[in-house]
Amino acid sequence: MLSAGTSVSGASADWNEKTIRDNLQLVAEWQAKHPKKRSPLHWTYGAFYSGLVQYGLSVPEGPGLPLLRKAGEEQEWKTLNRHYHADDHAVGHAWMEMAMEDGNPAAAEKIRAVLDKVMNRPSSASLQFLTPGCQDRWSWSDALFMSPPVFVKLAAYTGNRRYLEFMDREYKLTCDYLFDREEGLFFRDSRYFTVPAANGKKMFWSRGNGWVIAGLPLILQDMPADWPSRPFYEDLLKRLAAALKKCQSPDGSWHASLLDPDEPPLKEMSGTLF
Incomplete structure (x- = not known):
């Protein structure tokens, strides 16, 4: 580039x-x-x-x-x-x-104190969106950008692999829940599992997938080369990139609904930028 x-x-x-x-x-x-x-x-x-x-x-x-x-x-x-x-x-x-x-x-002091609190008393709330406490977990795709890279950075900063272990467990639970293996894309949250796009295809939000793919390099840049699940994140990055490439418009942009570019017929700049 x-x-x-x-x-x-x-x-x-x-x-x-x-x-x-x-x-x-x-x-x-x-x-x-x-x-x-x-x-x-x-x-x-x-x-x-x-x-x-x-x-x-x-x-x-x-x-x-x-x-x-x-x-x-x-x-x-x-x-x-x-x-x-x-x-x-x-x-x-x-x-x-x-x-x-x-x-x-x-x-580092204050963000570390926050994440220590989360790890010491982890939430057991459901990942089903809009249920009580669901946003105390990574129950929506945006969250995979917001929080996991900070846990990995703290592991690199402190040398404490406990941050990686927590991140690993929570990230994989969210991925298992929101990642559509057939399409290689993430649902924004559980509300969209059964809500189709206007053309009848599955509804995948541009920026929602943008959040995820923007977060993965931030995770990988600080994850140790010998971390056992590193291949999981590398493979996910490749699979998501390949799926997103198929959704890209000829002018380089993406639309709000990845599998239905005509509804609405608008470029989605935040998704495109991520």
Whole structure:
């Protein structure tokens, strides 16, 4: 993606490493100057910080890491208060990266305390969506981006494989529940098991699958090479990528309903970007 010249996909020769870096900087700086009217610890910021930290680590001279340091210090490296809810773990992607990059234990302290609490008193709620306590588990596809990479990062940071063991168990339960092996795609949650798309095919949400495939490389980059179930995550990434490729439009985008691009006939930018 970062190589110059025209790619196999037909991308313009102008879309080279410098162009990409320049655009990343523009996006990072624009978003920082135009904050949304919600908590800086909200999951939408967690997703932004997750991208921002990867950009910052790749381009250390850019604005990514300074912006994250400022955000983390202003928020005292906290999370929101729903300790079992995966959405409120999402800022932990960036906090943990900054703890490791800067040797700053304070950046890891609060998210670690939250995940320790979850592991020490794990929820036994059903994964069936909208049942009591279901969102104390990873019962919807988004959650597989929000929380598991933070557990894996904590294992790398602390050397404690207990975080990997917990993540492994919960991730596989969710995958067994939401992954459709016939289509190679994830249902967003159990409400969609029997709700068809307008064309009669199964309903798979673009961004829901985007969350999952964006989270898998974050898991794999910190998972030990000898971890027994690493091949499970590698295989899942390949299977999901192959299925998503079949759903991609000729212009490179994806639609909201992956198997029914005509309903609605709109590109789904958050899904496409993930």
